[in-house]
Amino acid sequence: MTGWNAADIPEQYGRTFVVTGANSGLGEVATAALAAAGGTVVMACRDEKKATEVAQRIGDRVLVRHLDLADLGSVREFAASMGPIDVLINNAGVMAVPFRQTADGFEMQIGTNHLGHFALTGLLIDRISDRVVTLSSDAHNWGSVDLDDLNWERRSYNRWRAYGASKVANLLFTYELQRKLTAAGSSVISVAAHPGYAATGLQSNTESILDRVMWLGNKLIAQSAEMGALPELYAATAVGVTGGSYYGPDGIRQMRGYPKRVGSNAESRDQELAAALWARSEELTGVRYPV
Template sequence: MTGWTADRIPDQHGRIAVVTGANSGLGLVTATELARHGAHVVLAVRDTAAGEEAARRIGGDVEVRELDLASLNSVRAFAAKLAADHPAIDLLVNNAGVVLLGPRRTSADGFELQLGTNMLGHFALTGLLLGNLAAARESRVVSLSSITHKNAHLDFDDLMFERDYRAAPAYGRSKLATTIFGVELDRRLRAAGSPIVSALAHPGLTRTNLTPRAWEHRGRFGRLIAWLGLLTTQSVEQGTLPQLRAATEPGVRGGQFFGPSRLWETRGRVIEARLSREAADPAVGKRLWAAAEALTGISYL
């Protein structure tokens, strides 16, 4: 397969990179490649034991820090310590995510767990680290979207999906919100004259540790779907390339969105991907931003 590869990542020596959810899947590969190219990588993980094991596998210049994006108290504590220890941060990869399979669950702050973790936790984290990002030259924030955002819709009258909850649509909604956040962040950074770049990426259909678990508990039919998924999805290494390109390629512009090229953006070489109409709508972005500020208590830009 031709196209952009991790070998095109420029030298990252002297750069501080923070990767959420860095102990497995896309986050682990992202952290590994950044460290391989010389970055000092902060593995921001909920399970520090898993993070330490990931650090041993990665090698290089890495450190492990505890971060639970489903708790605003954890986000604040993580950001305060990190900001004090690293006054300038070059890269924040908002990679971590949770996929629910069963009944509705809530975060420590009462948010629907997928929205609270995937979008609101990262909204808060980015805001708390914005000053550190501004202190670095050519800094970037990369938000991890999903192709599921294209069929999702935000209901601002029921943002937490308290009515007629279904896990899969709630996940799509959380990824739409994440995508809108990344695009609206770019608008606000530009308006403020900030040099920080907000870019986005999605991995298509990728064989992460979440793929089989989403189906195997559903009996023989679920195991069949999981097996078929191994045949139709792409490797984690390939699925990570869009966010690595967004994070490291020279000249990436604010608001650029990268994803796979083939089969409705499910797999293939990395290209500039397409946003859904709702994700690109400035009015929706403004409304979600206001909601996120009110829910997290964190205002910026």
């Protein structure tokens, strides 16, 4: 896959993708690339006005639908409106925001990045024919999942550790979903991807002085959103992608470059923790998977 880029995406005519958080950054780039390859893309976004503006620039192969991953009622409404899907790309996320809670009382980062996508995937899984791609981050090395305090109700809140925990959760979910799909004899696969250090709006929403620092980092160090989106596009479309795999950039420390298969830390591979997080996620969201 050396040097794989958007021009290498196979034709996607007749295929339907759902991309969460598609109105900016990696999601917008992925949407444009999939539509250019012939796919139909449902842009699942909280900001419908901004998403509509993006959709108008991309063309008539995209549809805008409202989805707020921080509100399980919105997740259920969106899922109920969907028909058959080939690929779900769990792309949306928030990073290092101050402590706040979702509409359902979850800490915002675990609630949006993990629980919202957990619920969405479970509600759609019986309509997905090919793949589930979930975005994680190298920041999964910065945090740890605490099942006894998943929503930071007892610990002193640390925004970066909370972000890292949500990214570990994304990987635990990806790998556990693949084990369940395999056990059920399903041909659907679950894979993960991360963008390295890519210049997107994610870094400008921490509501802290770090927004300015990361803005400068985006200008001087980060690769483009177009490059950052390649691992998720590879995971979503390339021939030969296998379930339970993880893709990121091929450069130094996986910060930039073209997509390749990469590894993840020991906690993300802990099957006992993954099963326990799955059970806790079902309990919190009320979503039970049919696999």
